[in-house]
Amino acid sequence: MLRKGLATELKWFLLFFVAVLFIGASAGYWREAAILALGLYLAWTLRSLSRLERWVNQARTGNVQDNELFGMWGEIAEDVKLLMQRYEKDKLRLQAVVSRVQDMTSALNDGVILADSRANIEWWNQAATEMLGLRQIDFGHRITNIVRDPRFQSYFDAGEYAEPLEIESYRNEGQQLLFQIHPYGQGERLIVVRDITRVAKLEQMRRDFVANVSHELRTPLTVVRGYVETLLDMPDQSPMLRRALEQMQQQGMRMTSLVNDLIMLTKLETDDRSAQQDQVQLHQLVGLIFNDGRAMSSENTQFINEVPQDITLQGNEKELRSAFSNLVINAVKYAGAGGGKDCTIRVFTEQQSGQFLLHVQDNGIGIDPKHIPRLTERFYRIDGGRSSSAGGTGLGLAIVKHVLLRHDGQLKIESKPGKGSTFSCCFPSNRVTRTLASI
Ligand code: ADP
Numbered sequence: 001m002l003r004k005g006l007a008t009e010l011k012w013f014l015l016f017f018v019a020v021l022f023i024g025a026s027a028g029y030w031r032e033a034a035i036l037a038l039g040l041y042l043a044w045t046l047r048s049l050s051r052l053e054r055w056v057n058q059a060r061t062g063n064v065q066d067n068e069l070f071g072m073w074g075e076i077a078e079d080v081k082l083l084m085q086r087y088e089k090d091k092l093r094l095q096a097v098v099s100r101v102q103d104m105t106s107a108l109n110d111g112v113i114l115a116d117s118r119a120n121i122e123w124w125n126q127a128a129t130e131m132l133g134l135r136q137i138d139f140g141h142r143i144t145n146i147v148r149d150p151r152f153q154s155y156f157d158a159g160e161y162a163e164p165l166e167i168e169s170y171r172n173e174g175q176q177l178l179f180q181i182h183p184y185g186q187g188e189r190l191i192v193v194r195d196i197t198r199v200a201k202l203e204q205m206r207r208d209f210v211a212n213v214s215h216e217l218r219t220p221l222t223v224v225r226g227y228v229e230t231l232l233d234m235p236d237q238s239p240m241l242r243r244a245l246e247q248m249q250q251q252g253m254r255m256t257s258l259v260n261d262l263i264m265l266t267k268l269e270t271d272d273r274s275a276q277q278d279q280v281q282l283h284q285l286v287g288l289i290f291n292d293g294r295a296m297s298s299e300n301t302q303f304i305n306e307v308p309q310d311i312t313l314q315g316n317e318k319e320l321r322s323a324f325s326n327l328v329i330n331a332v333k334y335a336g337a338g339g340g341k342d343c344t345i346r347v348f349t350e351q352q353s354g355q356f357l358l359h360v361q362d363n364g365i366g367i368d369p370k371h372i373p374r375l376t377e378r379f380y381r382i383d384g385g386r387s388s389s390a391g392g393t394g395l396g397l398a399i400v401k402h403v404l405l406r407h408d409g410q411l412k413i414e415s416k417p418g419k420g421s422t423f424s425c426c427f428p429s430n431r432v433t434r435t436l437a438s439i
Helices: 004-026 030-060 071-107 126-132 150-158 197-233 239-270 282-296 317-338 369-374 384-389 396-406
Strands: 111-115 121-124 165-168 176-184 188-195 278-281 301-305 311-315 343-352 355-362 410-416 420-428 432-434
Touching: 004 030, 004 071, 030 071, 111 126, 121 126, 126 188, 150 165, 150 176, 176 197, 197 239, 239 396, 278 282, 278 317, 282 301, 282 311, 282 317, 282 343, 311 317, 317 343, 317 355, 317 396, 317 420, 369 410, 396 410, 396 420
Parallel strands: 301 343
Antiparallel strands: 111 121, 111 188, 165 176, 176 188, 278 311, 311 432, 343 355, 355 420, 410 420
Protein backbone atom coordinates (compact mmCIF):
# COMPACT_ATOMS: atom_id res chain seq x y z
CA MET A 1 0.00 0.00 0.00
CA LEU A 2 1.20 3.49 -0.84
CA ARG A 3 2.12 5.78 2.03
CA LYS A 4 -0.04 8.86 2.46
CA GLY A 5 2.65 11.33 1.30
CA LEU A 6 3.40 9.45 -1.90
CA ALA A 7 -0.31 8.98 -2.66
CA THR A 8 -0.96 12.74 -2.27
CA GLU A 9 2.06 13.49 -4.43
CA LEU A 10 0.81 11.14 -7.19
CA LYS A 11 -2.75 12.46 -6.97
CA TRP A 12 -1.69 16.10 -7.39
CA PHE A 13 0.77 15.22 -10.14
CA LEU A 14 -1.89 13.34 -12.12
CA LEU A 15 -4.47 16.12 -11.66
CA PHE A 16 -1.96 18.76 -12.75
CA PHE A 17 -0.75 16.66 -15.69
CA VAL A 18 -4.27 15.87 -16.94
CA ALA A 19 -5.36 19.53 -16.57
CA VAL A 20 -2.37 20.88 -18.52
CA LEU A 21 -2.78 18.12 -21.12
CA PHE A 22 -6.50 18.96 -21.49
CA ILE A 23 -5.86 22.68 -21.96
CA GLY A 24 -3.00 21.92 -24.42
CA ALA A 25 -5.09 19.38 -26.37
CA SER A 26 -8.02 21.78 -26.71
CA ALA A 27 -5.63 24.34 -28.23
CA GLY A 28 -4.16 21.60 -30.47
CA TYR A 29 -0.81 21.45 -28.67
CA TRP A 30 -1.11 18.32 -26.49
CA ARG A 31 2.52 17.18 -27.01
CA GLU A 32 3.97 20.57 -26.02
CA ALA A 33 1.56 20.68 -23.08
CA ALA A 34 2.76 17.26 -21.82
CA ILE A 35 6.42 18.37 -22.02
CA LEU A 36 5.55 21.63 -20.24
CA ALA A 37 3.69 19.75 -17.46
CA LEU A 38 6.62 17.36 -16.93
CA GLY A 39 9.13 20.24 -16.94
CA LEU A 40 7.10 22.18 -14.37
CA TYR A 41 6.82 19.09 -12.16
CA LEU A 42 10.59 18.51 -12.38
CA ALA A 43 11.27 22.14 -11.40
CA TRP A 44 8.88 21.86 -8.48
CA THR A 45 10.52 18.55 -7.35
CA LEU A 46 14.00 20.10 -7.50
CA ARG A 47 12.81 23.03 -5.41
CA SER A 48 11.30 20.67 -2.81
CA LEU A 49 14.52 18.66 -2.72
CA SER A 50 16.61 21.76 -2.11
CA ARG A 51 14.20 22.91 0.66
CA LEU A 52 14.43 19.45 2.24
CA GLU A 53 18.23 19.60 2.12
CA ARG A 54 18.20 23.04 3.77
CA TRP A 55 15.82 21.81 6.44
CA VAL A 56 17.97 18.70 7.20
CA ASN A 57 21.07 20.90 7.46
CA GLN A 58 19.31 23.18 9.90
CA ALA A 59 18.07 20.21 11.91
CA ARG A 60 21.60 18.76 12.08
CA THR A 61 22.79 21.82 13.99
CA GLY A 62 20.12 21.08 16.60
CA ASN A 63 17.54 23.55 15.29
CA VAL A 64 14.69 21.16 14.41
CA GLN A 65 11.76 23.20 13.13
CA ASP A 66 8.40 22.18 11.69
CA ASN A 67 8.81 21.63 8.00
CA GLU A 68 6.61 23.28 5.40
CA LEU A 69 7.26 20.76 2.68
CA PHE A 70 4.44 19.22 0.74
CA GLY A 71 3.50 15.56 0.04
CA MET A 72 6.24 12.94 -0.09
CA TRP A 73 8.95 15.51 0.82
CA GLY A 74 7.09 16.58 3.90
CA GLU A 75 6.72 13.00 4.95
CA ILE A 76 10.47 12.31 4.50
CA ALA A 77 11.25 15.39 6.61
CA GLU A 78 8.88 14.11 9.34
CA ASP A 79 10.66 10.70 9.33
CA VAL A 80 14.04 12.38 9.66
CA LYS A 81 12.70 14.49 12.52
CA LEU A 82 11.43 11.38 14.31
CA LEU A 83 14.76 9.56 13.92
CA MET A 84 16.65 12.56 15.22
CA GLN A 85 14.39 12.88 18.26
CA ARG A 86 14.85 9.17 19.01
CA TYR A 87 18.64 9.49 18.65
CA GLU A 88 18.68 12.51 21.00
CA LYS A 89 16.64 10.60 23.58
CA ASP A 90 19.01 7.56 23.40
CA LYS A 91 22.02 9.85 23.68
CA LEU A 92 20.63 11.52 26.78
CA ARG A 93 19.77 8.14 28.33
CA LEU A 94 23.28 6.79 27.67
CA GLN A 95 24.85 9.96 29.05
CA ALA A 96 22.76 9.55 32.19
CA VAL A 97 23.87 5.89 32.54
CA VAL A 98 27.55 6.82 32.04
CA SER A 99 27.38 9.63 34.57
CA ARG A 100 25.59 7.35 37.07
CA VAL A 101 28.34 4.71 36.66
CA GLN A 102 30.96 7.44 37.08
CA ASP A 103 29.21 8.75 40.21
CA MET A 104 29.01 5.22 41.59
CA THR A 105 32.69 4.43 40.98
CA SER A 106 33.65 7.85 42.37
CA ALA A 107 31.84 6.93 45.56
CA LEU A 108 33.92 3.71 45.85
CA ASN A 109 36.79 3.56 48.30
CA ASP A 110 38.65 1.35 45.83
CA GLY A 111 40.59 2.93 43.00
CA VAL A 112 39.29 2.08 39.52
CA ILE A 113 41.30 2.71 36.35
CA LEU A 114 40.38 1.88 32.77
CA ALA A 115 43.24 1.11 30.39
CA ASP A 116 42.79 0.62 26.65
CA SER A 117 44.23 -2.26 24.62
CA ARG A 118 47.62 -0.47 24.48
CA ALA A 119 47.62 -0.09 28.29
CA ASN A 120 47.01 3.68 28.05
CA ILE A 121 44.91 5.20 30.80
CA GLU A 122 41.41 6.15 29.63
CA TRP A 123 39.63 7.01 32.85
CA TRP A 124 40.04 6.75 36.64
CA ASN A 125 38.04 7.58 39.73
CA GLN A 126 38.74 9.85 42.70
CA ALA A 127 40.08 7.04 44.91
CA ALA A 128 42.68 6.15 42.23
CA THR A 129 43.77 9.80 42.18
CA GLU A 130 44.40 9.66 45.92
CA MET A 131 46.09 6.24 45.96
CA LEU A 132 48.29 6.57 42.88
CA GLY A 133 48.51 10.37 42.53
CA LEU A 134 47.06 10.38 39.01
CA ARG A 135 46.79 13.82 37.40
CA GLN A 136 44.98 15.15 34.36
CA ILE A 137 48.19 15.04 32.29
CA ASP A 138 48.44 11.26 32.89
CA PHE A 139 45.42 10.73 30.68
CA GLY A 140 46.45 8.63 27.65
CA HIS A 141 49.78 7.59 29.22
CA ARG A 142 50.80 3.98 29.80
CA ILE A 143 49.76 2.77 33.24
CA THR A 144 53.17 1.14 33.76
CA ASN A 145 54.80 4.57 33.33
CA ILE A 146 52.75 5.83 36.24
CA VAL A 147 52.90 2.81 38.58
CA ARG A 148 56.61 2.20 38.21
CA ASP A 149 57.06 -0.68 40.64
CA PRO A 150 58.82 -3.47 38.65
CA ARG A 151 56.56 -6.09 40.26
CA PHE A 152 53.49 -4.26 38.94
CA GLN A 153 55.08 -3.94 35.50
CA SER A 154 55.80 -7.66 35.21
CA TYR A 155 52.38 -8.54 36.69
CA PHE A 156 50.66 -6.23 34.20
CA ASP A 157 52.64 -7.48 31.20
CA ALA A 158 52.39 -11.18 32.13
CA GLY A 159 48.63 -11.15 31.55
CA GLU A 160 48.05 -13.76 34.31
CA TYR A 161 45.52 -12.08 36.54
CA ALA A 162 44.03 -15.00 38.50
CA GLU A 163 45.82 -13.84 41.65
CA PRO A 164 45.97 -10.20 42.80
CA LEU A 165 49.26 -8.39 43.39
CA GLU A 166 50.15 -6.88 46.74
CA ILE A 167 52.74 -4.10 46.84
CA GLU A 168 53.71 -1.25 49.10
CA SER A 169 52.55 2.20 47.98
CA TYR A 170 55.24 4.34 46.40
CA ARG A 171 53.47 7.49 47.61
CA ASN A 172 52.43 6.81 51.19
CA GLU A 173 54.91 5.00 53.38
CA GLY A 174 53.46 1.97 55.14
CA GLN A 175 50.40 1.78 52.86
CA GLN A 176 49.78 -1.64 51.30
CA LEU A 177 47.97 -1.74 47.98
CA LEU A 178 46.31 -4.69 46.30
CA PHE A 179 46.04 -4.60 42.51
CA GLN A 180 43.52 -6.79 40.69
CA ILE A 181 43.24 -6.60 36.93
CA HIS A 182 40.14 -7.65 35.00
CA PRO A 183 40.49 -7.90 31.19
CA TYR A 184 37.39 -6.98 29.17
CA GLY A 185 36.27 -6.00 25.66
CA GLN A 186 38.97 -5.94 22.95
CA GLY A 187 42.05 -6.20 25.16
CA GLU A 188 41.02 -3.40 27.52
CA ARG A 189 41.72 -3.77 31.22
CA LEU A 190 39.96 -2.67 34.38
CA ILE A 191 42.39 -2.15 37.24
CA VAL A 192 41.03 -2.16 40.77
CA VAL A 193 43.32 -0.87 43.53
CA ARG A 194 42.44 -1.57 47.15
CA ASP A 195 44.03 -0.16 50.26
CA ILE A 196 44.69 -3.23 52.42
CA THR A 197 46.94 -1.59 55.00
CA ARG A 198 44.61 -2.54 57.87
CA VAL A 199 44.25 -6.16 56.74
CA ALA A 200 48.01 -6.41 56.19
CA LYS A 201 48.64 -5.05 59.70
CA LEU A 202 46.18 -7.56 61.19
CA GLU A 203 47.86 -10.34 59.22
CA GLN A 204 51.25 -9.20 60.53
CA MET A 205 49.84 -9.15 64.09
CA ARG A 206 48.53 -12.68 63.62
CA ARG A 207 51.91 -13.88 62.40
CA ASP A 208 53.74 -12.14 65.25
CA PHE A 209 51.29 -13.59 67.75
CA VAL A 210 51.71 -17.14 66.47
CA ALA A 211 55.49 -16.72 66.33
CA ASN A 212 55.65 -15.34 69.87
CA VAL A 213 53.34 -17.94 71.36
CA SER A 214 55.28 -20.74 69.65
CA HIS A 215 58.59 -19.38 70.95
CA GLU A 216 57.21 -18.91 74.45
CA LEU A 217 55.86 -22.47 74.49
CA ARG A 218 59.20 -23.98 73.57
CA THR A 219 60.95 -23.53 76.94
CA PRO A 220 58.16 -24.81 79.22
CA LEU A 221 57.67 -27.74 76.85
CA THR A 222 61.34 -28.67 77.00
CA VAL A 223 61.22 -28.54 80.80
CA VAL A 224 58.06 -30.67 81.02
CA ARG A 225 59.44 -33.23 78.55
CA GLY A 226 62.72 -33.38 80.45
CA TYR A 227 60.95 -34.14 83.72
CA VAL A 228 58.70 -36.75 82.11
CA GLU A 229 61.77 -38.49 80.68
CA THR A 230 63.50 -38.41 84.07
CA LEU A 231 60.41 -39.82 85.76
CA LEU A 232 60.15 -42.55 83.12
CA ASP A 233 63.74 -43.59 83.85
CA MET A 234 62.95 -44.07 87.53
CA PRO A 235 62.54 -47.68 88.62
CA ASP A 236 59.62 -49.34 90.44
CA GLN A 237 56.70 -47.46 88.92
CA SER A 238 53.17 -48.73 88.98
CA PRO A 239 51.92 -49.77 85.52
CA MET A 240 49.26 -47.04 85.67
CA LEU A 241 51.79 -44.29 86.39
CA ARG A 242 54.06 -45.63 83.66
CA ARG A 243 51.24 -45.54 81.13
CA ALA A 244 50.35 -42.00 82.14
CA LEU A 245 53.99 -40.88 81.81
CA GLU A 246 54.34 -42.56 78.41
CA GLN A 247 51.25 -40.76 77.16
CA MET A 248 52.58 -37.48 78.51
CA GLN A 249 55.84 -38.09 76.68
CA GLN A 250 54.00 -38.88 73.43
CA GLN A 251 51.80 -35.80 73.65
CA GLY A 252 54.83 -33.70 74.61
CA MET A 253 56.55 -34.86 71.45
CA ARG A 254 53.48 -33.98 69.40
CA MET A 255 53.34 -30.52 70.91
CA THR A 256 57.03 -30.02 70.17
CA SER A 257 56.56 -30.91 66.51
CA LEU A 258 53.52 -28.63 66.36
CA VAL A 259 55.45 -25.73 67.84
CA ASN A 260 58.42 -26.38 65.55
CA ASP A 261 56.18 -26.54 62.49
CA LEU A 262 54.42 -23.31 63.51
CA ILE A 263 57.74 -21.53 63.97
CA MET A 264 58.96 -22.80 60.61
CA LEU A 265 55.75 -21.73 58.87
CA THR A 266 55.82 -18.25 60.40
CA LYS A 267 59.43 -17.84 59.36
CA LEU A 268 58.61 -18.92 55.80
CA GLU A 269 55.70 -16.48 55.64
CA THR A 270 57.54 -13.54 57.18
CA ASP A 271 60.63 -13.20 54.99
CA ASP A 272 59.87 -12.79 51.34
CA ARG A 273 62.76 -14.87 50.16
CA SER A 274 65.61 -16.56 51.94
CA ALA A 275 68.91 -14.77 51.57
CA GLN A 276 70.89 -18.00 51.65
CA GLN A 277 70.96 -19.80 48.33
CA ASP A 278 72.89 -23.07 48.03
CA GLN A 279 73.58 -25.47 45.20
CA VAL A 280 71.69 -28.44 46.63
CA GLN A 281 72.77 -31.93 45.52
CA LEU A 282 69.35 -33.49 45.10
CA HIS A 283 70.35 -37.17 44.99
CA GLN A 284 72.28 -36.92 48.25
CA LEU A 285 69.52 -34.90 49.90
CA VAL A 286 66.87 -37.48 49.00
CA GLY A 287 69.23 -40.21 50.29
CA LEU A 288 69.48 -38.48 53.69
CA ILE A 289 65.72 -38.04 53.88
CA PHE A 290 65.21 -41.72 52.98
CA ASN A 291 67.45 -42.67 55.94
CA ASP A 292 65.08 -40.77 58.25
CA GLY A 293 62.12 -42.42 56.50
CA ARG A 294 63.58 -45.93 56.95
CA ALA A 295 63.87 -45.34 60.68
CA MET A 296 60.14 -44.62 60.81
CA SER A 297 58.87 -47.28 58.43
CA SER A 298 58.27 -50.99 58.54
CA GLU A 299 60.56 -53.50 56.86
CA ASN A 300 58.37 -54.04 53.83
CA THR A 301 58.73 -50.42 52.73
CA GLN A 302 60.90 -49.97 49.69
CA PHE A 303 62.64 -46.66 49.03
CA ILE A 304 63.65 -45.92 45.43
CA ASN A 305 65.85 -42.90 44.76
CA GLU A 306 65.83 -42.26 41.00
CA VAL A 307 67.12 -38.70 41.18
CA PRO A 308 70.17 -38.43 38.88
CA GLN A 309 73.43 -38.09 40.79
CA ASP A 310 74.58 -34.93 39.06
CA ILE A 311 71.54 -32.68 39.49
CA THR A 312 71.85 -29.58 41.65
CA LEU A 313 69.01 -27.27 42.55
CA GLN A 314 69.59 -23.66 43.51
CA GLY A 315 67.81 -22.88 46.77
CA ASN A 316 67.90 -22.90 50.52
CA GLU A 317 69.05 -26.37 51.57
CA LYS A 318 67.40 -26.29 54.99
CA GLU A 319 64.03 -25.26 53.58
CA LEU A 320 64.19 -27.72 50.67
CA ARG A 321 65.13 -30.53 53.02
CA SER A 322 62.17 -29.68 55.22
CA ALA A 323 59.78 -29.68 52.23
CA PHE A 324 60.98 -32.94 50.63
CA SER A 325 61.21 -34.54 54.05
CA ASN A 326 57.56 -33.67 54.77
CA LEU A 327 56.53 -35.32 51.50
CA VAL A 328 58.58 -38.48 52.10
CA ILE A 329 57.46 -38.78 55.74
CA ASN A 330 53.83 -38.34 54.61
CA ALA A 331 54.38 -41.09 52.03
CA VAL A 332 55.75 -43.33 54.79
CA LYS A 333 52.84 -42.50 57.10
CA TYR A 334 50.06 -42.90 54.57
CA ALA A 335 51.63 -45.64 52.46
CA GLY A 336 51.95 -47.86 55.50
CA ALA A 337 48.28 -47.27 56.20
CA GLY A 338 47.39 -49.09 52.98
CA GLY A 339 47.07 -52.33 54.96
CA GLY A 340 49.37 -55.30 54.59
CA LYS A 341 50.68 -54.66 51.09
CA ASP A 342 54.28 -53.83 50.21
CA CYS A 343 54.89 -50.11 50.23
CA THR A 344 57.01 -48.39 47.63
CA ILE A 345 58.16 -44.81 47.90
CA ARG A 346 59.80 -43.55 44.76
CA VAL A 347 61.40 -40.18 44.13
CA PHE A 348 62.18 -39.28 40.52
CA THR A 349 62.66 -36.18 38.39
CA GLU A 350 61.37 -34.95 35.09
CA GLN A 351 62.02 -32.03 32.75
CA GLN A 352 58.84 -30.56 31.27
CA SER A 353 58.41 -27.41 29.15
CA GLY A 354 60.61 -25.00 31.10
CA GLN A 355 59.98 -26.73 34.40
CA PHE A 356 61.89 -29.15 36.53
CA LEU A 357 59.74 -31.58 38.50
CA LEU A 358 60.65 -33.67 41.50
CA HIS A 359 58.00 -36.32 42.14
CA VAL A 360 57.44 -38.15 45.42
CA GLN A 361 55.28 -41.15 44.62
CA ASP A 362 53.73 -43.74 46.91
CA ASN A 363 51.36 -46.65 46.47
CA GLY A 364 49.47 -45.96 49.69
CA ILE A 365 45.89 -45.15 50.58
CA GLY A 366 45.58 -42.26 48.10
CA ILE A 367 43.36 -39.21 48.47
CA ASP A 368 39.80 -38.52 47.39
CA PRO A 369 39.95 -35.77 44.64
CA LYS A 370 37.57 -33.52 46.60
CA HIS A 371 40.20 -33.04 49.32
CA ILE A 372 43.13 -32.23 47.02
CA PRO A 373 42.51 -28.45 46.56
CA ARG A 374 42.44 -27.96 50.35
CA LEU A 375 45.37 -30.15 51.40
CA THR A 376 47.87 -27.29 51.69
CA GLU A 377 45.64 -25.36 54.11
CA ARG A 378 46.88 -25.23 57.66
CA PHE A 379 45.49 -27.99 59.89
CA TYR A 380 43.49 -29.49 57.04
CA ARG A 381 43.38 -33.22 57.55
CA ILE A 382 41.35 -35.82 55.72
CA ASP A 383 41.19 -38.19 58.62
CA GLY A 384 42.09 -36.30 61.81
CA GLY A 385 42.34 -39.45 63.92
CA ARG A 386 44.65 -41.26 61.52
CA SER A 387 46.84 -38.18 61.01
CA SER A 388 47.24 -37.60 64.77
CA SER A 389 48.02 -41.23 65.46
CA ALA A 390 50.62 -41.08 62.68
CA GLY A 391 52.17 -38.07 64.44
CA GLY A 392 50.88 -35.49 61.94
CA THR A 393 50.46 -31.82 62.80
CA GLY A 394 48.38 -30.85 59.77
CA LEU A 395 51.00 -28.26 58.84
CA GLY A 396 53.34 -30.38 56.69
CA LEU A 397 51.90 -29.59 53.27
CA ALA A 398 51.40 -25.90 54.18
CA ILE A 399 55.16 -25.78 54.85
CA VAL A 400 55.86 -27.53 51.53
CA LYS A 401 53.70 -25.01 49.66
CA HIS A 402 55.47 -22.02 51.25
CA VAL A 403 58.95 -23.41 50.65
CA LEU A 404 58.14 -23.99 46.98
CA LEU A 405 56.65 -20.50 46.60
CA ARG A 406 59.90 -19.07 47.95
CA HIS A 407 61.71 -21.01 45.23
CA ASP A 408 59.38 -19.76 42.44
CA GLY A 409 57.81 -23.17 42.41
CA GLN A 410 54.51 -24.84 43.17
CA LEU A 411 53.11 -28.10 44.45
CA LYS A 412 50.94 -30.35 42.28
CA ILE A 413 49.10 -33.33 43.69
CA GLU A 414 47.77 -36.33 41.79
CA SER A 415 46.14 -39.18 43.61
CA LYS A 416 43.70 -42.05 43.31
CA PRO A 417 42.06 -43.50 46.42
CA GLY A 418 43.45 -46.97 47.10
CA LYS A 419 46.15 -46.66 44.42
CA GLY A 420 48.56 -44.05 45.77
CA SER A 421 49.62 -40.45 45.41
CA THR A 422 52.23 -38.39 43.57
CA PHE A 423 53.28 -35.07 45.03
CA SER A 424 55.22 -33.05 42.44
CA CYS A 425 57.42 -30.08 43.27
CA CYS A 426 57.69 -27.89 40.16
CA PHE A 427 60.63 -25.48 39.88
CA PRO A 428 61.65 -23.21 37.01
CA SER A 429 64.34 -24.97 34.93
CA ASN A 430 66.82 -22.16 35.40
CA ARG A 431 67.25 -23.18 39.05
CA VAL A 432 68.61 -26.57 37.99
CA THR A 433 72.07 -27.48 36.71
CA ARG A 434 73.52 -30.80 35.60
CA THR A 435 77.18 -31.50 35.51
CA LEU A 436 76.81 -34.30 32.92
CA ALA A 437 74.90 -32.97 29.95
CA SER A 438 72.33 -35.71 29.64
CA ILE A 439 69.15 -34.17 30.99
P1 ADP B 1 49.71 -34.19 58.50
O1 ADP B 1 50.71 -33.68 59.43
O2 ADP B 1 48.36 -34.42 59.11
O3 ADP B 1 50.22 -35.32 57.68
P2 ADP B 1 49.96 -32.64 56.10
O4 ADP B 1 49.74 -31.19 55.86
O5 ADP B 1 51.32 -33.16 55.89
O6 ADP B 1 49.45 -32.93 57.56
O7 ADP B 1 48.94 -33.45 55.22
C1 ADP B 1 47.58 -33.08 55.20
C2 ADP B 1 46.70 -34.29 54.93
O8 ADP B 1 46.96 -34.76 53.61
C3 ADP B 1 47.02 -35.47 55.83
O9 ADP B 1 46.25 -35.39 57.01
C4 ADP B 1 46.63 -36.66 54.98
O10 ADP B 1 45.28 -36.96 55.18
C5 ADP B 1 46.83 -36.18 53.55
N1 ADP B 1 48.08 -36.73 52.96
C6 ADP B 1 49.27 -36.12 52.90
N2 ADP B 1 50.17 -36.89 52.24
C7 ADP B 1 49.51 -38.02 51.88
C8 ADP B 1 49.88 -39.21 51.16
N3 ADP B 1 51.12 -39.39 50.70
N4 ADP B 1 48.93 -40.16 50.97
C9 ADP B 1 47.66 -39.96 51.43
N5 ADP B 1 47.26 -38.86 52.11
C10 ADP B 1 48.15 -37.91 52.33
